[in-house]
Amino acid sequence: MSQPLRLSADQPGIARAAHLLRQGALVALPTETVYGLGADARNARAVAGIFEAKGRPSFNPLIVHLPDVDAVRAYVHWTQTAEMLASAFWPGALTLVLPLRADSDIAPLVSAGLPTVAVRVPAHPLAQQLLREFGGPVAAPSANRSGQISPTTPEHVTQSLGTRVAAILDGGPCPVGVESSIVDATGTASLLRPGGIPVEALEQALGHPLEIRDGSEAISAPGQLRSHYAPAASVRLNATEWRDGEATLGFGKMVADLNLSPSGDLTEAAANLFGYLHALDATGQPIAVSPIPVHGLGAAINDRLTRAAAPRD
Ligand code: TXA
Numbered sequence: 087m088s089q090p091l092r093l094s095a096d097q098p099g100i101a102r103a104a105h106l107l108r109q110g111a112l113v114a115l116p117t118e119t120v121y122g123l124g125a126d127a128r129n130a131r132a133v134a135g136i137f138e139a140k141g142r143p144s145f146n147p148l149i150v151h152l153p154d155v156d157a158v159r160a161y162v163h164w165t166q167t168a169e170m171l172a173s174a175f176w177p178g179a180l181t182l183v184l185p186l187r188a189d190s191d192i193a194p195l196v197s198a199g200l201p202t203v204a205v206r207v208p209a210h211p212l213a214q215q216l217l218r219e220f221g222g223p224v225a226a227p228s229a230n231r232s233g234q235i236s237p238t239t240p241e242h243v244t245q246s247l248g249t250r251v252a253a254i255l256d257g258g259p260c261p262v263g264v265e266s267s268i269v270d271a272t273g274t275a276s277l278l279r280p281g282g283i284p285v286e287a288l289e290q291a292l293g294h295p296l297e298i299r300d301g302s303e304a305i306s307a308p309g310q311l312r313s314h315y316a317p318a319a320s321v322r323l324n325a326t327e328w329r330d331g332e333a334t335l336g337f338g339k340m341v342a343d344l345n346l347s348p349s350g351d352l353t354e355a356a357a358n359l360f361g362y363l364h365a366l367d368a369t370g371q372p373i374a375v376s377p378i379p380v381h382g383l384g385a386a387i388n389d390r391l392t393r394a395a396a397p398r399d
């Protein structure tokens with residue numbers, strides 16, 4: 087059985103991992119929580135490759151990993167809540183959801199088209215060294231196929247992903263073993279996912295109780311979903327012809343205002359999806375989308391389009 091490249095925990099290994107990330111390859115990296123399946127967060131094709139490798143049926147937003155607070159602050163609008171939690175727990179097993187800066191070069195697929203982004207400064211020395219050597223944002227979910235248990239050793243990564251990942255930076259077992267706690271820090275702090283930092287510790291750092299919230303919770307304002315990007319305009323799916331006044335999103339041979347992938351490549355289509363939806367939505371016209379095949383990444387694309395097309399009130 088062929089296996090991903092195993093990179094040693096030294097300078098040549100780290101340099102090779104950074105080089106692969108720059109080339110748009112997927113690299114599994116150790117963090118203190120679990121192994122992450124990393125890609126350059128600015129490279130939409132590489133990020134689409136994460137979803138392909140995981141076999142996820144939908145596009146969950148990903149966590150962006152950066153080496154320190156200063157690097158994070160270049161990408162997000164910082165808040166007082168973020169300051170309190172970051173000063174107590176970074177680097178460490180805490181992820182903060184914050185407003186994404188409009189001028190950021192993060193691929194829209196990373197945040198699944200949302201105006202917020204999840205950011206984390208991992209404490210693992212190898213993750214730290216790789217992030218510094220790479221010098222950019224690394225998007226990384228846990229390095230396992232969808233529905234399988236989270237990987238805490240390089241062997242777990244190999245068993246789950248095989249050669250879907252180009253290389254694994256070998257850091258041995260992960261010390262924490264559960265994913266990071268995720269806190270929405272855009273306001274007064276609410277817990278989106280319990281994880282490596284106990285709730286009590288988070289509350290102590292904040293000086294008040296945490297609101298506990300499920301990230302999939304529905305609507306905070308009309309037409310605005312918390313965890314799913316929804317266009318303001320109506321969306322018509324599986325259109326085989328265009329109607330007057332529509333902003334059109336094509337796939338394959340269909341001639342349209344924007345085409346997700348003229349060659350019919352679903353990875354390219356995934357990479358373009360959220361950026362193109364935003365662009366069409368900005369025209370203020372109703373959006374029509376041609377049929378997208380349901381195999382491979384097409385399942386996640388159709389899932390997201392179906393949500394975008396769902397009636398809202
Ligand atoms: O410990 C960890 O957090 C690991 C290591 C690799 O860092 N990563 C990880 O990523 O667990 P993942 O993809 O399994 O979890 C990301 C979760 C999403 O499923 C979603 O619930 C939440 O983070 N998330 C990301 N961006 C968000 C956003 N803008 N708003 C709300 N939730 C978000």
Ligand code: MG
Binds near residue numbers: 227228236
């Ligand atoms: Mg996971």
